[in-house]
Amino acid sequence: MTNILSRAIMMSTPLLLGSIAEVYAERTGMMVTAIEGIFLLGAWGGFVGTYITGSLAAGILLAIVCGTLMAALYGFITIHMKQQQIVTGTAINILAGGFCSFFQRVLFGIPTTPLQIDVLEPISIPLLSSIPVLGPMFFQQNLLTYFAYLVIPVSYFVLFKTSLGLTIRSTGENPEAVDVAGLNVNRIRFLTVLVAGAMGGLAGSFYTLGYLGMFTTGIIGGRGWIAFAICFLGNWNPKGAVVGTFVFGLAEAVAIYIQSMSNINIFPNELVIALPYILTIVLTVARSNFNVPAKLGVPYSKEN
Amino acid sequence: MKRLKERYGEVLLFNIGAVVVGLILSACMLLFMKLNPIEVYSSAFLKIVTDKYTMGEVLVKSTPLVFTALAFAFTYKANLFNIGAQGQFYAGSIVAITLSLQLGAVLPTGLTILLVLVGSFLAGGIVGALIGFAKARFNANEFLVSMMSTYVVSAVMDYLLRTVLRETKGEYLQTDPIDAKAYLPSILPGTRVHLGTLLAILTAILVWVLLYKTPLGFRIRAVGSNATAAELAGIRSKRIYVIAFLISGGLAGMAGLTEINGVQHMLLQNFNSSIGSFGIGIAILANGHPLGILFASLLFGFMNIMGTTMGRMPGLNIPSSIIDLIEGIVMICVIISYFLRGYVHNRREKQRLRKAGAQK
Numbered sequence: 001m002t003n004i005l006s007r008a009i010m011m012s013t014p015l016l017l018g019s020i021a022e023v024y025a026e027r028t029g030m031m032v033t034a035i036e037g038i039f040l041l042g043a044w045g046g047f048v049g050t051y052i053t054g055s056l057a058a059g060i061l062l063a064i065v066c067g068t069l070m071a072a073l074y075g076f077i078t079i080h081m082k083q084q085q086i087v088t089g090t091a092i093n094i095l096a097g098g099f100c101s102f103f104q105r106v107l108f109g110i111p112t113t114p115l116q117i118d119v120l121e122p123i124s125i126p127l128l129s130s131i132p133v134l135g136p137m138f139f140q141q142n143l144l145t146y147f148a149y150l151v152i153p154v155s156y157f158v159l160f161k162t163s164l165g166l167t168i169r170s171t172g173e174n175p176e177a178v179d180v181a182g183l184n185v186n187r188i189r190f191l192t193v194l195v196a197g198a199m200g201g202l203a204g205s206f207y208t209l210g211y212l213g214m215f216t217t218g219i220i221g222g223r224g225w226i227a228f229a230i231c232f233l234g235n236w237n238p239k240g241a242v243v244g245t246f247v248f249g250l251a252e253a254v255a256i257y258i259q260s261m262s263n264i265n266i267f268p269n270e271l272v273i274a275l276p277y278i279l280t281i282v283l284t285v286a287r288s289n290f291n292v293p294a295k296l297g298v299p300y301s302k303e304n
Numbered sequence: 305m306k307r308l309k310e311r312y313g314e315v316l317l318f319n320i321g322a323v324v325v326g327l328i329l330s331a332c333m334l335l336f337m338k339l340n341p342i343e344v345y346s347s348a349f350l351k352i353v354t355d356k357y358t359m360g361e362v363l364v365k366s367t368p369l370v371f372t373a374l375a376f377a378f379t380y381k382a383n384l385f386n387i388g389a390q391g392q393f394y395a396g397s398i399v400a401i402t403l404s405l406q407l408g409a410v411l412p413t414g415l416t417i418l419l420v421l422v423g424s425f426l427a428g429g430i431v432g433a434l435i436g437f438a439k440a441r442f443n444a445n446e447f448l449v450s451m452m453s454t455y456v457v458s459a460v461m462d463y464l465l466r467t468v469l470r471e472t473k474g475e476y477l478q479t480d481p482i483d484a485k486a487y488l489p490s491i492l493p494g495t496r497v498h499l500g501t502l503l504a505i506l507t508a509i510l511v512w513v514l515l516y517k518t519p520l521g522f523r524i525r526a527v528g529s530n531a532t533a534a535e536l537a538g539i540r541s542k543r544i545y546v547i548a549f550l551i552s553g554g555l556a557g558m559a560g561l562t563e564i565n566g567v568q569h570m571l572l573q574n575f576n577s578s579i580g581s582f583g584i585g586i587a588i589l590a591n592g593h594p595l596g597i598l599f600a601s602l603l604f605g606f607m608n609i610m611g612t613t614m615g616r617m618p619g620l621n622i623p624s625s626i627i628d629l630i631e632g633i634v635m636i637c638v639i640i641s642y643f644l645r646g647y648v649h650n651r652r653e654k655q656r657l658r659k660a661g662a663q664k
Contacts, residue, residue: 087639103336222455269466277455
């Protein structure tokens with residue numbers, strides 16, 4: 001049981017980072033529909049950086065750089081060129097898939113055995129990790145998970161208690177007012193998307209660096225979209241994102257657990273795999289009172 | 305009228321320009337593999353155009369893309385996003401294979417095909433209509449729901465492939481082949497081109513007529529351009545959501561017919577796993593126009609075969625996933641070209657106005 005819960009926390013990490021990144025971007029009016037591609041590039045960047053240099057830090061750094069670059073491309077097209085966000089995101093996701101598998105081949109050829117890297121070790125926090133149940137659940141995790149713990153309060157505080165947060169929220173609700181106040185709407189949006197890209201890249205790197213230790217092009221398999229969905233379901237609030245992430249992390253941990261128990265056949269495997277996606281549909285349908293940022297998905301142009 | 309023609313010409317010019325730039329950029333990617341892009345591209349190109357079978361393959365690959373692109377374009381006209389064409393295609397495929405396995409050997413070819421056509425349309429259509437219903441009734445975000453529906457449908461497909469639909473040998477996750485009587489007839493000897501290609505062309509024309517020449521099409525486009533205004537004019541936008549999604553899903557489902565009865569003759573796990581997202585790309589390239597989609601699909605089919613051909617070139621080790629890279633780059637270029645076209649257009653209008661002002 002503790003094992004499943006601790007697994008759930010672990011699997012929540014990338015979803016948490018990704019959905020909070022999405023919350024920030026969407027609060028400024030930008031849906032980052034390229035998030036699936038950003039996750040994938042982060043996973044790839046993390047793997048490549050670590051495999052080539054042998055250092056996990058380099059992997060994490062490269063993942064962040066990759067995510068940021070992808071977000072820059074996305075932001076430039078959607079903000080400065082004012083193109084449709086969903087359409088641009090789809091194009092970028094296809095590009096990311098092709099880019100990763102192509103350059104994986106360019107760099108490594110066709111290896112005879114799958115390339116492996118050592119994953120991030122869990123770090124036990126002294127004292128805290130010896131608390132029964134909660135200790136192993138929360139305090140025997142890897143570095144990225146601890147970073148995610150830190151992100152939760154900080155992201156909430158910045159968004160709701162600082163003037164920066166107020167600016168971010170206003171940009172999505174009433175960009176004209178932000179503009180009149182002398183701030184550059186498009187610059188705020190672009191910078192927020194860049195930050196979201198960096199976080200998304202980091203989130204993606206969790207799948208290679210914190211979990212699997214290898215890279216395949218199917219490694220993300222829609223989890224970027226789940227982070228995207230959590231942002232919606234969590235009502236564009238970091239608090240909601242935390243709850244949503246844990247539910248999905250739990251679903252994923254249970255799925256992994258059931259799959260490993262091959263002798264139990266109560267549920268078909270496929271149902272278990274589809275669980276997070278079914279959950280998203282059910283929750284999307286069940287919750288209709290959303291606090292959608294007023295200008296979500298709408299490009300801003302000054303009238304002149 | 306003249307200005308309208310000018311604009312069509314402009315659209316064509318910018319689109320072709322974007323595709324060419326995209327192809328050149330993606331060709332440059334081969335430099336990373338220390339290959340000569342011009343050599344590789346031209347020999348792949350020659351191989352395709354000189355070989356009748358491969359030319360036929362371009363049409364074969366384009367056919368399902370027409371359907372998934374029409375599916376995206378159809379809801380796009382109502383300002384809705386159906387990202388789940390992949391899942392609706394799988395739903396259509398499941399019904400197509402079931403009907404063909406059960407009835408293919410018994411019924412005459414024409415009747416089987418007709419039944420499969422209706423069945424696959426309905427299967428995709430029902431999945432689509434459910435999404436539209438969730439949008440209309442619960443105000444659910446159709447983008448998210450349709451996105452997730454693909455994963456659910458493909459899990460259902462995997463389940464069926466592992467259990468009731470599994471081949472009698474029980475070796476791979478695939479079905480038995482269907483009876484040759486249930487095949488879509490081939491229409492070009494020496495190639496795999498089948499009747500489905502004609503069906504795709506016909507469907508695109510029908511969709512164009514439906515969207516631009518019928519009251520329903522008018523309502524759909526009215527809801528798309530301004531839902532509130534349409535509502536005030538007495539159009540019930542919620543009903544339009546369901547209908548648009550039903551037809552959109554049905555169109556994607558029809559690709560199940562062409563792929564099962566025309567090409568694969570069996571259902572395989574994960575087959576044609578990216579026609580949904582390429583459909584979106586094609587619809588963008590064609591700016592959602594049903595007839596433009598025919599040409600854009602042809603281009604994507606061609607790029608697809610180009611990728612496979614390059615992947616098969618001996619000794620070069622080009623991954624066939626280079627298709628995704630090429631298509632991704634081309635799509636980005638096309639999107640950027642939309643921006644450039646708008647920019648050029650605005651500047652020209654401004655100049656015209658300034659001149660007109662100066663003459664006074």
